[in-house]
Amino acid sequence: MSKNANVLVIDDEPSILNGCRMSLSENGYEVTCQPSGQAGLEEALNGKFDVVLLDMKLPDLNGMDILAELHTHTPGVPIVFMTGYSTVQNAVKAMKSGAFDYLAKPFSDDELLFAIDKALENKELKEENQCLRKQLFERFDFSNIVGENNKILEIFDTIKKVAPITSTVLLTGNSGTGKELFAGAIHAHSLRSARQMVTLDCSTLSPSLLESELFGHVKGAFTGATQNKQGIFGTANRGTLFLDEVSNLDMEIQGKLLRVMEYGEYKPVGASKAKKCDVRVIAATNKDLSSMVTEGTFREDLFYRLNVFPIRLPSLSERKDDIPKLAYHFLRFFCRKIGKHLEGFSDDALATLMNHPWPGNIRQLKNTIERLVILADKGYLDSNSLQGLESDARSKVNKAPETVAELKAVKKELLDSYFGNIEKTFLKKALTDCNGNITKAAQQVGMQRSNFSLLMKKHNMSVKSIPPSK
Ligand SMILES: Nc1ncnc2c1ncn2[C@@H]1O[C@H](COP(=O)(O)OP(=O)(O)OP(=O)(O)O)[C@@H](O)[C@H]1O
Numbered sequence: 387m388s389k390n391a392n393v394l395v396i397d398d399e400p401s402i403l404n405g406c407r408m409s410l411s412e413n414g415y416e417v418t419c420q421p422s423g424q425a426g427l428e429e430a431l432n433g434k435f436d437v438v439l440l441d442m443k444l445p446d447l448n449g450m451d452i453l454a455e456l457h458t459h460t461p462g463v464p465i466v467f468m469t470g471y472s473t474v475q476n477a478v479k480a481m482k483s484g485a486f487d488y489l490a491k492p493f494s495d496d497e498l499l500f501a502i503d504k505a506l507e508n509k510e511l512k513e514e515n516q517c518l519r520k521q522l523f524e525r526f527d528f529s530n531i532v533g534e535n536n537k538i539l540e541i542f543d544t545i546k547k548v549a550p551i552t553s554t555v556l557l558t559g560n561s562g563t564g565k566e567l568f569a570g571a572i573h574a575h576s577l578r579s580a581r582q583m584v585t586l587d588c589s590t591l592s593p594s595l596l597e598s599e600l601f602g603h604v605k606g607a608f609t610g611a612t613q614n615k616q617g618i619f620g621t622a623n624r625g626t627l628f629l630d631e632v633s634n635l636d637m638e639i640q641g642k643l644l645r646v647m648e649y650g651e652y653k654p655v656g657a658s659k660a661k662k663c664d665v666r667v668i669a670a671t672n673k674d675l676s677s678m679v680t681e682g683t684f685r686e687d688l689f690y691r692l693n694v695f696p697i698r699l700p701s702l703s704e705r706k707d708d709i710p711k712l713a714y715h716f717l718r719f720f721c722r723k724i725g726k727h728l729e730g731f732s733d734d735a736l737a738t739l740m741n742h743p744w745p746g747n748i749r750q751l752k753n754t755i756e757r758l759v760i761l762a763d764k765g766y767l768d769s770n771s772l773q774g775l776e777s778d779a780r781s782k783v784n785k786a787p788e789t790v791a792e793l794k795a796v797k798k799e800l801l802d803s804y805f806g807n808i809e810k811t812f813l814k815k816a817l818t819d820c821n822g823n824i825t826k827a828a829q830q831v832g833m834q835r836s837n838f839s840l841l842m843k844k845h846n847m848s849v850k851s852i853p854p855s856k
Pocket residue numbers: 530531532533559560561562563564565566567568672715748749752
């Protein structure tokens with residue numbers, strides 16, 4: 387408990403003031419006493435108090451009026467009323483008007499300390515909660531989700547519309563496209579944001595464990611179930627449940643999930659009675675659920691239940707125009723985190739980033755920028771700093787692509803990186819041989835001048851970068 391907390395006591399009875407001062411300061415509180423309503427109110431408005439102990443009946447001002455003033459000017463500071471037995475009715479009224487608690491006179495030291503502790507604890511919890519909500523909002527605020535590409539702007543719009551309603555949302559998109567981030571944004575902008583968003587990664591649990599994880603179990607339901615356990619649906623009640631990688635749910639669980647979603651009730655493992663719940667589901671997958679339905683590995687009815695509001699997140703290669711903004715966003719983020727100062731990217735570095743295929747999408751871009759910031763030994767990042775990118779692309783060959791989209795992305799990446807390099811050396815050689823004269827270089831290799839300069843542009847090359855031939 388926060389000892390050192392500042393307590394203001396307002397009462398016209400010297401014995402109460404003295405008693406409170408003694409027992410509170412003995413217990414580590416800073417105590418200020420005021421013997422009249424007016425002086426107390428002024429003190430409360432000018433000082434910084436964590437809790438105010440207020441007599442209900444003061445000769446100059448009415449306790450209820452002071453309460454109203456303090457509520458307006460120092461909201462968040464809990465007020466504990468002190469009242470004679472005969473005015474308990476009034477105390478009830480005061481509680482209704484927002485006092486945190488009341489103490490009926492005469493009260494013991496223990497009662498006093500208990501009420502003050504409770505008020506402070508409540509204040510701390512409220513502040514903590516506000517801080518968490520603020521963090522949630524900041525993290526998932528649209529200003530922290532970078533994107534100006536039309537497809538992303540449309541998604542922002544859709545999310546603003548769908549967030550406040552309770553419809554199920556299905557987020558699809560390749561790995562690293564921001565599904566979890568957008569799920570968080572939907573929750574943060576929903577009317578449930580004061581409650582939790584519980585995330586369940588459906589790929590990490592075995593079917594038998596998953597059922598108890600989702601729905602909880604009763605004591606004795608199976609070996610090891612030594613106590614009742616609340617499941618995820620219980621924890622997420624009145625909040626949001628984010629089912630990540632929903633394609634990995636086994637068929638039996640799919641059926642049970644469908645039931646909860648349809649009827650708003652579920653049965654903990656081993657229980658005889660169903661429990662009601664009110665959970666908004668957001669699901670995400672990087673698989674094509676409709677083809678899984680065709681293959682018979684995903685239930686059609688669940689698919690339709692989840693697919694009420696599908697949102698497809700584009701791959702980074704479909705929104706290349708966002709790459710510079712994202713790159714700068716991550717650069718600033720990691721500079722702050724690591725404590726380095728980097729100006730930014732050279733034009734050729736940005737061009738390299740934009741031409742890279744990014745099969746791992748935004749996550750891969752983010753990880754790459756983190757690595758670059760760590761390794762950077764000058765004040766900006768240029769194409770030399772990015773040399774690792776191509777070997778990075780080659781290492782992808784060792785990892786089997788899991789979807790056709792990934793296969794295509796890897797193929798394009800390899801072609802771009804291998805063939806792009808050959809193109810670059812080809813241009814460089816011709817230009818070096820011809821002393822940077824584009825017309826001559828194009829003639830020498832048998833190309834139209836316009837095509838030759840287009841190819842230079844593609845690789846962001848300029849004659850200035852060509853060393854003079856000896
Ligand atoms: N538009 C964006 N702006 C800023 N950061 C982003 C954006 N999109 C994604 N990120 C960041 O990229 C990383 C990957 O995003 P996220 O985890 O949401 O992807 P995902 O689609 O859930 O990936 P997976 O399918 O692999 O689980 C996260 O660190 C996230 O914060």
